[in-house]
Amino acid sequence: MTIFSDNLAKMREHALSIFQAGLKAVEPGAAIRRYCRPEGETLFIKNIPYDLSRFRKLFLIGAGKASAPMAKALEDMVGEKIAGGIVNVKYGHVDELRRVRLSEGGHPVPDENGEKGAQAIYNLVKQARKDDLILCVISGGGSALLPLPFRGITLKDKQDTANVLLACGATIHEINAIRKHMSVLKGGGLAQAAAPAALVSLILSDVVGDDTDVIASGPTVPDTSTFRDCLAILEKYKIADRVPASVLRHIREGRAGNVPETPKKGARIFDNTQNVIIGNNADAIIAAKQKAETLGYTSLILSSMIEGETKHIAKVHSAIAREVLKTGHPVPAPACILSGGETTVTITGKGLGGRNQEFALWAASDIAGRENIVVFSGGTDGNDGPTDAAGAVADNCTVERARAIGVEPVQFLSNNDSYHFFEKLGDLLITGPTNTNVMDIRIMLVV
């Protein structure tokens, strides 16, 4: 058996170029340009015309890891119209803007600089008038980058609360409910502060299903949770005496009606608010599919919304690869099967890795010794788990190559140590920060 055939080497190159085509489609500037188009005095956003001459002032705000290039693309289109703006970004995620100030802050742990930036955005939108237009750019990480807790609650209180919730096994929806009720800007708070000005939020989605109330904790989107829910969550997990006193007090006051609820669907403050998804995982994998087709692969998108335990998701993918080889279903070889979304890993070991690397390693085990199959999995933000890799690439010879150098896949899998497995094989995908984030892209080539 050829340990590393020319064919596999070429397929690996193809997989990388297919991934890069996906990334390119969701580069934040490209995403903005796909949905926004200036024409004279008019800015078309998803074909809805905004006649900028009808507004007194145009502001540009936002938050998120990809928000600097999003703001840059808008500034390039309508820069001379922008009266001012502030966009909160992660340290180092900057760009050269002329009209808009980029304010750097901590991520994923929010810090004082983030709070200063959030306060500045709040102050800016509070002065906006009914005849003003606010463009808002939102992307993943926008929640940590818009930290403005209610009076009496500190950033540390918020962080402590999040830690208690994580430790007790609360769901992400429960955590978000409480997070939104501690914060001035989350859960529709930013839209509330901006009203009655017109607000258009351009959102790069990093969540499965593109739920706008989840992305960056939905600062411009009606909230579905209530103070009542928050109190029920504290009771459900019996953690009322473990969250900071300031948080418990705020939630109880809210439940008693002494603090206003987060704004809900149908509230007047949303009358002038539009939320527009301008980039998501589907955009990336559709572009990846087009690239795969130009390379000669019969291509199929399974879903951009794949969730679940990585091991089992890998099993499904390898079952599909084996079916391609056996019966030519779901598509005949040479085939490219694409999927997106974000899987989870239940960690039981002490190794280093991420969901993409672990996916590649499980798949490698499932396809070992079969015909030519390449499996590629990468995070579009260039960041897979707590590693400097975005993901990894594997093929039907990976297990054999590993064993030839004394590396046993099962041991690395059981220790959740996919990073060191692929490091030893030279098969890590290292991209560095990509400045975008629409979750993961998985590519499977079967020849």
Add this chain to the structure above:
Amino acid sequence: MTIFSDNLAKMREHALSIFQAGLKAVEPGAAIRRYCRPEGETLFIKNIPYDLSRFRKLFLIGAGKASAPMAKALEDMVGEKIAGGIVNVKYGHVDELRRVRLSEGGHPVPDENGEKGAQAIYNLVKQARKDDLILCVISGGGSALLPLPFRGITLKDKQDTANVLLACGATIHEINAIRKHMSVLKGGGLAQAAAPAALVSLILSDVVGDDTDVIASGPTVPDTSTFRDCLAILEKYKIADRVPASVLRHIREGRAGNVPETPKKGARIFDNTQNVIIGNNADAIIAAKQKAETLGYTSLILSSMIEGETKHIAKVHSAIAREVLKTGHPVPAPACILSGGETTVTITGKGLGGRNQEFALWAASDIAGRENIVVFSGGTDGNDGPTDAAGAVADNCTVERARAIGVEPVQFLSNNDSYHFFEKLGDLLITGPTNTNVMDIRIMLVV
């Protein structure tokens, strides 16, 4: 919202008829007829001609839950040529045969009658000569229905050994290795007893990937495991002192070379043996796909080899349904997504259910409240887990209908009680025994 729209009712009917089309393709007689064709004195098996006039005698043997109708179909083709035969079937799984004796025995727990039948088959093939032809029909359950332990080992010893192996967490491959080394007929033993007669084994596959050495413990297939492996397994799980003394003694004697190994690949005894898969899950879902297409659905087979934890497999399926609705990938609506194989359920509750019913319930939760989606999952043998149902059907309104009668899906899921959930809704799939078994068929219709 319509609780149970006309559209959904029609889609449910469609799902059932698609399932039935799949079943029909793997009805054991139909499967035999697809691959076997008599022409004058010649029997074509997968287009290989067997000139029956060249053989002194023709025997027909076999074992498995579907083996009676398989034998019947062959008898209908070449009955007057058959000199005699014995086929071991499960109690009640009988048919009217003229030349072949059906011997009933215990399944899934083998019993004395099964052993008598196995001994009779052994005696029959031992008398066969080089110029004889033995046709052998094998299907799922054939392992329990061919119980012939080596001298000194009782059926109870075998059963006790299986229980110890299951309890210690041994893999199915490890259990099979030991099972084959305790048995005269498994792991190629039947082929060995039949040599030097010509032997053609016609196999209905009930295992993922159709590995012939796994189906019915591969009575006519070279074994890949050794006595050395068996001893290593006992040591690995530290169970040498927990398996019956007779079994330990046999394995040690085998390891010492005092008992012959199971026959291996390349052994002369296989020179006149052919193993032919005459029906499998892929056959069923390909036929199901054809039916779905005649009903107007754009249809796609994911894979006939889906394994993994049911909950996560359901997540993947519902993610695909949602993608169909959102972007028209992998195929546009009206879409039929098909998959096969056999998933697992890690049981933590005390309820009643099976992998197909649990699949339908997880999927129901994932698709609740969305557009028209019907999810149908059924075992082709008519038997899902320890229930009288083959599976269940669910749709996007299932959760709402359940709550309307005070039935909370999450409670039934956490108690692994999918049977009672669907019983209350009247959504169980009850087929009774189908006399075939090619694992499960999952059908998802999205309109």
